[in-house]
Amino acid sequence: MTNSASHKLGSFEIFSLSDGSAEFGSELFSGAESSEINELLVNANKSKIETNFNSLLIRDESGNTLIDTGMRGLSGPETGHLPAALAEIGIAESDIDRLVLTHLHPDHIAGAVTPDGSAVFDAAEVFITSDEIVFWSNLDNFPNEEARKFQQLAASVLNAYDGKIKSVDKDAEISSGISLMDLPGHTPGHVGILIDSGDESFIFATDIFHAQDLQLANPEIAIAYDVDKELAVRTRKRFFDMVASDATYFTAGHILGAEVGQLERYGTGYAFVASS
Numbered sequence: 001m002t003n004s005a006s007h008k009l010g011s012f013e014i015f016s017l018s019d020g021s022a023e024f025g026s027e028l029f030s031g032a033e034s035s036e037i038n039e040l041l042v043n044a045n046k047s048k049i050e051t052n053f054n055s056l057l058i059r060d061e062s063g064n065t066l067i068d069t070g071m072r073g074l075s076g077p078e079t080g081h082l083p084a085a086l087a088e089i090g091i092a093e094s095d096i097d098r099l100v101l102t103h104l105h106p107d108h109i110a111g112a113v114t115p116d117g118s119a120v121f122d123a124a125e126v127f128i129t130s131d132e133i134v135f136w137s138n139l140d141n142f143p144n145e146e147a148r149k150f151q152q153l154a155a156s157v158l159n160a161y162d163g164k165i166k167s168v169d170k171d172a173e174i175s176s177g178i179s180l181m182d183l184p185g186h187t188p189g190h191v192g193i194l195i196d197s198g199d200e201s202f203i204f205a206t207d208i209f210h211a212q213d214l215q216l217a218n219p220e221i222a223i224a225y226d227v228d229k230e231l232a233v234r235t236r237k238r239f240f241d242m243v244a245s246d247a248t249y250f251t252a253g254h255i256l257g258a259e260v261g262q263l264e265r266y267g268t269g270y271a272f273v274a275s276s
Helices: 034-043 082-088 106-112 130-136 145-160 229-246
Strands: 004-009 012-024 049-060 063-067 098-100 125-129 165-168 173-175 178-182 191-197 200-204 249-251 261-266 269-274
Touching (some): 004 200, 004 249, 012 082, 012 191, 012 200, 049 191, 098 173, 106 145, 125 130, 130 145, 130 165, 229 261
Parallel strands (some): 063 098, 098 125, 125 165, 200 249
Antiparallel strands (some): 004 012, 012 049, 049 063, 173 178, 178 191, 191 200, 261 269
């Protein structure tokens, strides 16, 4: 089974990489009745709410840029496959020149450190938005035990890469043709990645959605991990409309199978069409 999907954009080679998969409980989602969630699952021929944990590798003449690092097996043996995905495309951990952490939730940063807290990509320059660093550095933002565990992992990543982190704005350019895209609502510093080549673009939309079978059909559905659910919904609806209207190729942090493709309008929602 392959752990990667590729896309060519001008001089950029783009790889969507799967770290693994998991299932979500319906209690994490709001904005729809349980009957609607069940109907959406039936329509997708599913019995569970499935998700993927995906990263992105961008290869160009300036080097290798890795976006996010997966779960490192924290969700069990179905996760922690980013090293295998990188090996599949011929990339070693020491080959990563730039590491972008789009936000500091565990499924995007756990693979950046070893279980003892050492940096995995110790040759890389690391980019994190200043808003994200400020949010995760304030213990008052994490009032319960689960949230504090999330914060402790984020703190360990910030510590492991101390001296290598560039604190940047939410529209910062990472290197020529690669910049951040502000996608507000999920966390205060949550961003996607925009890759431009001539008049063509590609987007890594990070956590624009978490449950493909639910939130494409009904973008009003939110997940409990959204810090500002109403803003996250508005951002998702605006993004879906944009990429569908422009026929932009994209992938995201939770697209099933780490596929690359486009969005098409389908009924009152959208459908993801993977590239052939």
